[in-house]
Amino acid sequence: MQTPKTSYIPCPDCKGQGYVNRGLSKRAKQRYQKALEVHRRFPSNPKPVKPKAHLQPCTTCSASGLIPAAQPPVPDTNTFPNVAIIGAGIGGMALAVACLHRGIPFTVYERDLHVDARSQGYGLTLQQAHTALKGFGIHELEDGVVSTRHLAHKPDGTVVGEWGMRKWDAGTHTTAKKTNIHIARQALRKTLFDQLGEAHQIQWGHQLLGIQPTDTGALQLHLEVDGTSKTAHADLVVGADGIRSTVRTMLLKPQLLPLQYLGCIVILGICKLKALSEVESPLLDSATVFQTADGTARMYMMPYDRESVMWQFSFPIPEDQAQALSALGPEALKQAVQHRTPWHAPIPQVVAATEPGLISGYPVYDRELLTPDFTKNWGNCTLLGDAAHPMSPFKGQGANQALLDALALAKRITKGYSPAKTFKASNLRKRVLNKFETEMLKRSALKVTASAKAAAVLHSEKVLQERDGPRGGVSKK
Template sequence: MNTSKTSYTPCPDCNGQGRVNRGLSKKARLRYQKALDAYTRSGAQGPAPAKPKAHLQPCSTCLASGLIPAEQPPVPDSDTYPHVAIIGAGIGGMALAVACLHRGIPFTVYERDLHFDSRSQGYGLTLQQAHTALKGFGIHELQDGVVSTRHIAHQPDGTVIGEWGMRKWDTGTHTTSKKTNIHIARQALRRALLDQLGDAHQIQWGHQLLEIKQTGDGAIQLDFQAAGNVKSASAHLVVGADGIRSTLRTMLLKPQLTPLRYLDCIVILGICDLQNLNHLKNPLLDSATVFQTADGTARMYMMPYDRDRVMWQFSFPIAEDEAKSLSAQGPEPLKKEVQRRTPWHEPIPEVISETDPAFISGYPVYDRELLTPEMTTNWGNCTLLGDAAHPMSPFKGQGANQALLDALALAKRITKGCNLSKSFKEINLRKKILSKFETEMLQRSALKVTASAKAAAVLHSEKVLQERDGPRGGGVQ
């Protein structure tokens, strides 16, 4: 077996962007010229016609990934690119590190956990649009990923009120698709990203951010609590990828401007070994089916976690203080609460019964008011991505997807905004890179934050019981 690892370097034909400028079409040029002539004849009355943007096409050299294989990753270019300090080694932080590595952007990751497996990272993810973006990180296949081909919605007695997916529409003729959802354990995706970093990675474990401050030479000093001491580091660009309670966010933005917003429900998660359920022979546990059951108030959602386990997500409305109290009681009371509320169809009671409490957790569901580009103008050479920038409910499965898209977009912005012929120190990083990145990120993610909040309400209401062969909650997967 070939165990050699493929490294990557930016595609020279698209400068790592994945798309190439093919210029304006003749039709677009003529349309713009006609509008410009009319504007001139009118004596320049009103706003001038906007010049159309050049058409971008997928780069054929790198197949739109922005990367080409190489024996070694590029040597970090400290003259052209700013050194990036990444706060947090979750999905977004690890993804940004990988994207920087492949593009020769110097970086260091700072994570408060002492090592990769310090905390339980047990829940599963559904990769939707970010599935195709993974090639921009040099990941062309997720060996631990599971493809779902069937989605079913039930009432508590097992009555089917909706079915969709490839097995429904394609009568089982397709097993993979570019538009297919891939289910994968969060920690497995983190591991895939960590493997991309290989021996070249720069991760400082056990570092809790304490303070940032601008230095006289234009750099940013970062102070960390590490091994009982205060340690300092320096960077030219700082990115907060440290989650919904981001430390960097509180330093950049007054917390009272966008406080945590409770979405009136709790989520309880569990992972169950399918080997314990072999006696059921239930088709819903075939490792390729996602199903959900709801009674108009509470909802159970089950999906493949990997080929040997299923993950379940149970949610229901509850007052915030009660949600905090219940989640703090630990896995055994959480399990009993789920069992009490779900005397439903097979295999729900059986799955809950066979779930080891060690793999059960629960938490109140929050998001935040949306950021705006105006809020970020005074952040200097600092920015946020993922849940630190736009936390959302889990009910559209978009948190990890958006974090991956954020990381790739920022790395591409840095590559595009820094000119190989001069030092990054001659560039206004906020204006040239960060403001443009934030505008695009916030516009894209705002739709997901809003839809996820709406789904939190719809999925715990009578609306979820409508008979329809399609996702519930406004497109929830």
Template sequence: MTAHSPTVVDAENFPHLAIIGGGIGGVALAVACLHRGIPFTLYERDRGFAARSQGYGLTLQQASKAIEGLGVFSLDDGVISTLHLVHTTDGQVIGDWGIRKWLQGDAKSSPKRTNVHIARQSLRQALLEQLGGDERVQWGHQLVDFQEIDAGGVDLSFQVDGTIQHAKADLLVGADGIRSSVRSLLIGEDASPLRYLGCIVILGICPLENLGRLEHDLLDSATVFQTANGNERIYMMPFTADSVMWQLSFPMPEEDAKALSAEGAQALRDEACKRCQWHDPIPQILATTEAAQVSGYPVYDRALLTADLLEKGKQVTLIGDAAHPMSPFKGQGANQALLDALALARGITKACGPKSPWREAGLRASVLTGFEAEMLKRSATKVKDSADAAEFLHSDIVLHEGDEPRGRCLKRKPQAADDMDRPG
């Protein structure tokens, strides 16, 4: 479902944005600009929407409101979970929470928020539809360099079909992921290198029809569950109404993790099957997941950015994983990217109106410093919690008995959002 007709582009009063990266964050920023009349060009290095895998499932929590702010008021492919269970490997339940349980007790005490599970590509497609379709993206554009102009603006250099092409913009926004070209060109790899978090993730998608006649309460398309032994941990959630996504993770030396990932999908699935001969329906799901639907990778993040590093760019900023990459274990990557996109667009709208002196004062003073301060503060706890989760989810802490997200016992205080570990 789309929003009202977009606002007329106001190129006279607003800066023109060059958005690098056509993933969730980049498309969301483009949509936010479109709705506000902010001129933009969206560049993506891939040659098309389906050129490569865009990941698996996402869980939207506090970003659900951001989605509405982007004009998407319904996600037809989204699935709402109502129960979360934690098991030992023999199937014993050691944690149990969610709307389904809370409503059994006191309906008045049930929280109103729900978690929506959706395939990354489905959310990306919904945002692209808001944008007006694939033709709004400059596909096949790989950023290779940029130069800031003293008088204002940025010169961009792209590799396109083997040739170098140039473009100009008032503001360059890197939304190009954990290995961001914009970030690398702006601050360099040495200033904030990739940081290995000590474990590997293996992901798979299994249509329920692959399981034949197998029926199980955990496969009702509304239950999220995880099973762990203090080393390996598997997490399963609805991917669509008729399929599940699984995420297996376990500690492994970095070089071994790289080698296993390089062996390919069949080796990754075999490793998962070998490690998870646990309670039903886990072995059946792993065994019937087609190798083409399996991938795996070592888990990385980066140290938190500091304001002084970002201030190297007078007309350049970063959002999403380009700014604050984090492990997948708290499910916050896409959520934070959506919030970043909306915050930046709102900041531009507020600071760059008809009577604003932003061209004289510069975008850094007018918009970027304030936006980045809020973004870094908001995302810092998510990065830290996600890194901590990479450790405690593969330790005995995950076996703590209690009807609460794993790791909550470490803090014993309310959290704003517990993402993948807090459905319902």
């Protein structure tokens, strides 16, 4: 018998935020009042900043902001803006789920014809976003794989670093760490899609052509569907349409903050473990992540699912050559990897056993950071995920940041409005979007910068330094 799907509604105690305000302590109030009195008596002294109240996890919903229910809430079109989500990738799908559980009306517009229309990338590692998944009603990832050991090698197999739970459990490390989960990108996307159920409101085969303000304050979307023009209306448009975002181009002149080439190409492959049945290696135990580097090129391997391993090979190359190599297709990409990796086992065996149809490659780009100065004139439009802050894959942060963006925006909308204070009675940009973008851009800027830095470090001699820890930053030695 099939288990009924669980729906969710906002937690009544924290209003869907996951945290409750416990107020200021008596001592903090006294300190502030004393400092304020000094300022009043001596105006030359700086005026004290009012301290912020402390937030604590909501015990009713275990900080998820949601509680189980028989049905999701009915979309509240009077209180909340009608949200048009452009793009049904990880970020767009996540925002749709966050809106569904909080009663925010939404429609997703996606140019693909269905959820499996094209490849949605390879594997990803959930780091900070692992905890945030509870805010989408996802408490367990059936397709997720937990890694317990991380190794760094030189090409001859010499280990220059080891870390992870297996090392800590052996007594050589005492610091508790959060668990990372590896999952296929499409598996996570379908988990989000399944959350939407029959209320998914996804318009497949819809290509955005333009956005135009109307006299009523709403936004008119111009779309193309199967060669025919169509219009739709929304109160808020969110571009979740990736690194080459159509919405971003409409909001920001294309010549501003263009794509920046980071000097290297990434070649990705997925290899079925059954194709490696004659290869004996503890590195292929579906619980180990390892990387091997020679000071220029780098191979990274991690569990893709319980039956496959994913590899990521990268090396410096001029942009025009990277584009040309990528255009040659899977066979040429595979040969390029094999030519550069006469390294320790099981790297040559894994690459050789990888089917060309499961290999792809692309030049690596990011963009100069957005700031609130760019976004303040966007009206009732905003961006999230790669559309807002594309970054290199070398910190594994793209999907994590998109999930955090989606949850943050949904929470901002629910926090900004109530039946007594609807979106129609206030400025959506000032009340919600400016705050959301300021927080999002500040948080993601650290990841964009670190990811660009990692692109340089991982393809340099620094990656060969002996130390037990991730190799994406500069050694503390």
